[in-house]
Amino acid sequence: MTREQIYLITEQLVVNCVSNALYNRCWDFAIYKSLLASNCNDHSPIEWTKYNQWKINHNMRATKTIAKKNNGRLTAFEIINATTTRCLIKAEFISQEQTSTTMFEYSLDAFAPDLWRFQNPLGDTILKNEQECNILFTASLSELHPAIEPLNHQHEIIIEPINYQLEIAVEVVEAETLNSETHLKFHVLKEIIDALKPCYLAKVDESEKAYFETIIGAAIFYLPTSVNHFSGYISIGAIKSYLKDGKKVRDHISPRKFVARKLLSEPSVSAEALMNDYYNSYAQFMYVAPSENSLLVNYYENHSTYDDALVALQIEKFPANQDNKFESNNELVRFLRFIEDQDINSIDLAITTALLPQFRNQ
Numbered sequence: 001m002t003r004e005q006i007y008l009i010t011e012q013l014v015v016n017c018v019s020n021a022l023y024n025r026c027w028d029f030a031i032y033k034s035l036l037a038s039n040c041n042d043h044s045p046i047e048w049t050k051y052n053q054w055k056i057n058h059n060m061r062a063t064k065t066i067a068k069k070n071n072g073r074l075t076a077f078e079i080i081n082a083t084t085t086r087c088l089i090k091a092e093f094i095s096q097e098q099t100s101t102t103m104f105e106y107s108l109d110a111f112a113p114d115l116w117r118f119q120n121p122l123g124d125t126i127l128k129n130e131q132e133c134n135i136l137f138t139a140s141l142s143e144l145h146p147a148i149e150p151l152n153h154q155h156e157i158i159i160e161p162i163n164y165q166l167e168i169a170v171e172v173v174e175a176e177t178l179n180s181e182t183h184l185k186f187h188v189l190k191e192i193i194d195a196l197k198p199c200y201l202a203k204v205d206e207s208e209k210a211y212f213e214t215i216i217g218a219a220i221f222y223l224p225t226s227v228n229h230f231s232g233y234i235s236i237g238a239i240k241s242y243l244k245d246g247k248k249v250r251d252h253i254s255p256r257k258f259v260a261r262k263l264l265s266e267p268s269v270s271a272e273a274l275m276n277d278y279y280n281s282y283a284q285f286m287y288v289a290p291s292e293n294s295l296l297v298n299y300y301e302n303h304s305t306y307d308d309a310l311v312a313l314q315i316e317k318f319p320a321n322q323d324n325k326f327e328s329n330n331e332l333v334r335f336l337r338f339i340e341d342q343d344i345n346s347i348d349l350a351i352t353t354a355l356l357p358q359f360r361n362q
Contacts, residue, residue: 025246232325
């Protein structure tokens with residue numbers, strides 16, 4: 001087996017991960033490294049390079065270049081003998097117009113502790129902890145929706161159905177979250193808001209009112225959320241951060257404390273209306289760089305709208321045109337993969353705007 005094949009297997013496993021709320025590009029690195037350990041006996045340590053990126057990121061990009069040069073691709077993929085901690089993967093590849101079939105091992109034990117113990121100069125690790133590693137492994141195998149035909153079927157890769165199927169799966173999960181338990185949470189939240197509202201409105205001291213807002217904001221934090229709430233926008237800073245070290249964070253366009261203030265100040269609504277407002281508005285987020293996320297804390301105290309805050313804080317929003325915004329989190333992930341070979345230092349609004357139609361027309 002080759003590193004090119006390992007890379008292609010990694011790409012397939014990542015398809016399952018991108019709908020997970022915790023997914024970030026570092027998961028790609030971790031999967032790739034674990035597959036190298038299991039199948040190529042590569043137990044080299046995690047390193048941070050002089051180019052300010054994870055070495056495994058550099059290695060993956062180099063392998064991706066080789067795969068492109070060889071027109072390498074998966075033509076069949078099947079997970080067999082799966083348990084909660086280990087599985088075997090049977091895959092068929094084409095590279096340089098030659099077909100080969102290989103068996104791979106994918107194991108939770110192959111994720112080295114260095115993935116969450118080795119820190120770069122900024123104090124970051126590839127994975128936060130062992131618990132995130134467990135979540136990653138489960139996410140990469142659960143709800144498997146093969147993007148390509150099983151081994152006993154016709155060998156054909158169809159790109160668009162991959163994304164359609166994944167997005168439908170996310171929609172199904174989202175629909176399933178609106179069960180009686182979730183519905184109950186909105187009823188309880190409404191009762192809490194209605195009970196606290198008279199006391200809140202009677203308060204004169206702003207610090208006391210702020211504490212009420214914090215309490216309701218904390219309750220909102222525990223409501224269900226998913227990548228379906230992605231607004232379709234990402235900052236240029238987040239793109240650079242993601243391409244460099246896999247870090248981008250969600251920034252809620254309506255911060256929870258701001259939503260709490262609104263709910264405590266305005267006339268009461270039904271639990272159903274509250275739920276609809278939450279899913280259609282309050283839960284919406286945009287991706288920003290971690291440093292930008294810090295700047296946007298309580299933006300509403302000094303700026304009338306979220307977009308005004310972005311402009312004032314010099315955070316560039318992409319796409320700049322509303323008509324071009326990303327249709328889904330999955331489309332954004334595919335776009336970021338499309339541009340990952342670009343020089344990070346050259347990435348700006350003009351370049352990403354020019355690359356977006358190239359990506360969509362490929």
